[in-house]
Amino acid sequence: MKADAGRKYRAYPTAEQDQVLIRWGHTARALWNVALEQRVYLWDQRRYTLRSAEQCQYLTAARTDLNWIGDLPAQAGQQILRQLDRAYDNFWNPRHSARFPARKKRGHHLSVPFPGQAVEARKLNRHWAEVRLPKLGWLRFRLSRSLGGTIRNATVSRDGNGWHISFGVHTGRKPDGPNGKPACGVDFGVSASAFVSTESAPRLMTPTLTANERKRLKALEQRKARQITYAKKHNGGAYSRRLRTMIAQIAKLTTRRANRRRDFTHKLTTDLAKNHGLIGIEDLRVKSMSKSAKGTAEKPGKNVRAKAGLNRSVLDNAPGERRRQLEYKCRMYGSVLVAVPPFHTSQTCAACGLVDPGSRKGCGRLFACTRCGHEDDADHNASVEIEARARLGAPPGRSLGEGGSDINSTRSTPKVRVPASGRRRMREAPTPAHAS
Numbered sequence: 001m002k003a004d005a006g007r008k009y010r011a012y013p014t015a016e017q018d019q020v021l022i023r024w025g026h027t028a029r030a031l032w033n034v035a036l037e038q039r040v041y042l043w044d045q046r047r048y049t050l051r052s053a054e055q056c057q058y059l060t061a062a063r064t065d066l067n068w069i070g071d072l073p074a075q076a077g078q079q080i081l082r083q084l085d086r087a088y089d090n091f092w093n094p095r096h097s098a099r100f101p102a103r104k105k106r107g108h109h110l111s112v113p114f115p116g117q118a119v120e121a122r123k124l125n126r127h128w129a130e131v132r133l134p135k136l137g138w139l140r141f142r143l144s145r146s147l148g149g150t151i152r153n154a155t156v157s158r159d160g161n162g163w164h165i166s167f168g169v170h171t172g173r174k175p176d177g178p179n180g181k182p183a184c185g186v187d188f189g190v191s192a193s194a195f196v197s198t199e200s201a202p203r204l205m206t207p208t209l210t211a212n213e214r215k216r217l218k219a220l221e222q223r224k225a226r227q228i229t230y231a232k233k234h235n236g237g238a239y240s241r242r243l244r245t246m247i248a249q250i251a252k253l254t255t256r257r258a259n260r261r262r263d264f265t266h267k268l269t270t271d272l273a274k275n276h277g278l279i280g281i282e283d284l285r286v287k288s289m290s291k292s293a294k295g296t297a298e299k300p301g302k303n304v305r306a307k308a309g310l311n312r313s314v315l316d317n318a319p320g321e322r323r324r325q326l327e328y329k330c331r332m333y334g335s336v337l338v339a340v341p342p343f344h345t346s347q348t349c350a351a352c353g354l355v356d357p358g359s360r361k362g363c364g365r366l367f368a369c370t371r372c373g374h375e376d377d378a379d380h381n382a383s384v385e386i387e388a389r390a391r392l393g394a395p396p397g398r399s400l401g402e403g404g405s406d407i408n409s410t411r412s413t414p415k416v417r418v419p420a421s422g423r424r425r426m427r428e429a430p431t432p433a434h435a436s
């Protein structure tokens, strides 16, 4: 019985619980670092791979010797070692993008994990519930949605907004069958957040901070920089209490910004997956897209600042995260996600299929085909082209609902036109992003 859904709630510890959780959070971080150090050391010295089953015995010994480790509940310590196993597994897995497990710094978000057997949750009333954690007692949390399953694991964490409790839950929900909804292509742009081929206007992310919040964030950051300079000059680098308060205020604002972005992304991907039978997206390499233009000392890059600004908007729009969400949501809501080769989608005419950079005169938002004269918003044109490519890449025998975008398409059977450079990859590329 594996956890197949996540639930996260705002937690409200008492003053004593707050102190205990902060202490545990730092212990958990230190334990992760020590355990990682031990594994690295053993590998370096003896080419020996240490796993959690064995490391748990060292943990038990350490818990009797060292008070600060003994303070952390045993199950939490063991869970951390199992998580380290997972981090190594992901690193070894060539299909996973994880890098070598990193050490956790002091500024890292605090979090204490527990296995599902160690916790017990109960509902207090319509809006509140509490969870019993080992050695801590009952911790209250705001029941903003129902759990809907069996708890498989629990994690208490803290960010700029305060404490949270998250559960890995086994819901046993079966994925929907094919939903028979229309197909669409989505162009995730930089200026427009997402342009869906069946719609006439882009879906834009509203500014994630209000004007006042932006102003306040800027002022706080300036004050922080000033105070750090002062601390270095007169205080031996020690942070004052005022400076720490300010850092917490900045964290609150940046957390809020991140939450709003996440909210937008989730609503967008849920809506796309629920209301479409086939979704085409560009198969983009986010890492190379957002690479710095800095270059090397011998060969300095051009337009470094401009690229940095573009990177910020690319990452603002979180293309990798949107794809990840679409993958599991499409599976859940009976839709098919197809990642199509991204070559020249923005220069290809969706009506006649001509690839010509000249169709994007002046790099504006307008697309005007140099052959057939087809005119459209450039991002919408790209999304129609993505849809056409996705239909070709869709798995056979997949019945699609009618009524997809035919606003601009005069072609009955869309053809994929890929320039020579992309042809080789095209043959392998248009596979459904998940198999099921």
Ligand SMILES: [Zn+2]
Residues within 6 Å of the ligand: 349, 350, 351, 352, 353, 354, 369, 370, 371, 372, 373, 374
């Ligand atoms: Zn054309």
